[in-house]
Amino acid sequence: MAVRGAACQAVRQEPGGTAPEYSIIVPTYNERENVAVLTWMIDKAMQEAAVGYEVVFVDDASPDGTADAVRELIRAFGPKRIKLVTRPGKLGLGSAYGAGLAHAAGEWIILMDADLSHHPKHLPAFIAKQRATGADVVSGTRYQLGGGVAGWNLVRKLTSRGANILASFILGARTSDLTGAYRLYRRDALAKLLAATQSRGYAFQMEVIVRAQYSGLRIEEVPIVFVDRLYGQSKLGVGEYVQFVKGLLRLLVGL
Ligand SMILES: Nc1nc2c(ncn2[C@@H]2O[C@H](COP(=O)(O)OP(=O)(O)OP(=O)(O)O)[C@@H](O)[C@H]2O)c(=O)[nH]1
Numbered sequence: 001m002a003v004r005g006a007a008c009q010a011v012r013q014e015p016g017g018t019a020p021e022y023s024i025i026v027p028t029y030n031e032r033e034n035v036a037v038l039t040w041m042i043d044k045a046m047q048e049a050a051v052g053y054e055v056v057f058v059d060d061a062s063p064d065g066t067a068d069a070v071r072e073l074i075r076a077f078g079p080k081r082i083k084l085v086t087r088p089g090k091l092g093l094g095s096a097y098g099a100g101l102a103h104a105a106g107e108w109i110i111l112m113d114a115d116l117s118h119h120p121k122h123l124p125a126f127i128a129k130q131r132a133t134g135a136d137v138v139s140g141t142r143y144q145l146g147g148g149v150a151g152w153n154l155v156r157k158l159t160s161r162g163a164n165i166l167a168s169f170i171l172g173a174r175t176s177d178l179t180g181a182y183r184l185y186r187r188d189a190l191a192k193l194l195a196a197t198q199s200r201g202y203a204f205q206m207e208v209i210v211r212a213q214y215s216g217l218r219i220e221e222v223p224i225v226f227v228d229r230l231y232g233q234s235k236l237g238v239g240e241y242v243q244f245v246k247g248l249l250r251l252l253v254g255l
């Protein structure tokens with residue numbers, strides 16, 4: 001412990017061991033190549049925002065050893081800055097957020113992907129937007145001025161845009177990016193939304209934000225540029241499309 005304490009001195013800690021204001025929950029499945037650079041970029045962004053934070057990684061027994069890479073980060077940044085929640089197998093994103101929340105100490109929760117598609121440079125904008133507006137949810141959007149996607153082919157761009165337009169039209173959603181996952185939530189709001197949400201895959205993000213709107217939470221948006229993953233494999237397949245349509249139909253009849 002003495003060694004660990006000494007190693008941590010180089011890294012900022014919250015004074016007096018108080019809880020951080022922001023918890024950034026990052027679910028991981030086979031993201032070994034991404035977690036270190038992501039953490040360094042998050043640290044830079046949160047220093048710029050001048051707020052206290054922790055990162056909670058939720059790893060589902062990634063075969064590539066992601067959890068060991070996170071343990072290295074805990075040694076470098078300290079156990080107050082980085083937490084690791086491990087689960088015995090790939091149990092899905094929705095429950096990963098819940099598991100992360102159970103171990104998160106912050107009043108504000110930021111959800112982001114590990115694959116650098118959600119660039120940490122946008123974090124200060126999420127925080128500033130929430131503080132300026134008093135919003136319960138700040139959602140990153142690719143579909144407002146200043147936002148966009150990089151690295152996707154035309155088919156994937158049209159699919160994402162089409163899915164968003166279709167879902168907005170059918171569900172009367174006011175948020176411009178329903179399927180994005182880069183968001184900031186008031187802690188208790190997220191807990192309630194997660195408990196109510198049943199969809200999986202891209203429909204999960206849509207259900208969460210539509211439920212937020214229907215339950216009267218204040219939602220604001222910030223433009224983000226989504227960058228296609230550089231390392232690791234994309235999991236987008238036919239199954240994802242089927243799940244999205246199923247989720248959309250269920251929301252249509254169920255909400
Ligand atoms: N803990 C956990 N994390 C997951 C699971 N599925 C995906 N993730 C992570 O959730 C985030 C989003 O998943 P991605 O695979 O990047 O999904 P995507 O961005 O829609 O698609 P691609 O980047 O094209 O693969 C990433 O950080 C993944 O590592 C899971 O079952 N459990």
Ligand SMILES: [Mg+2]
Nearest residue numbers: 113115117229
């Ligand atoms: Mg991704």
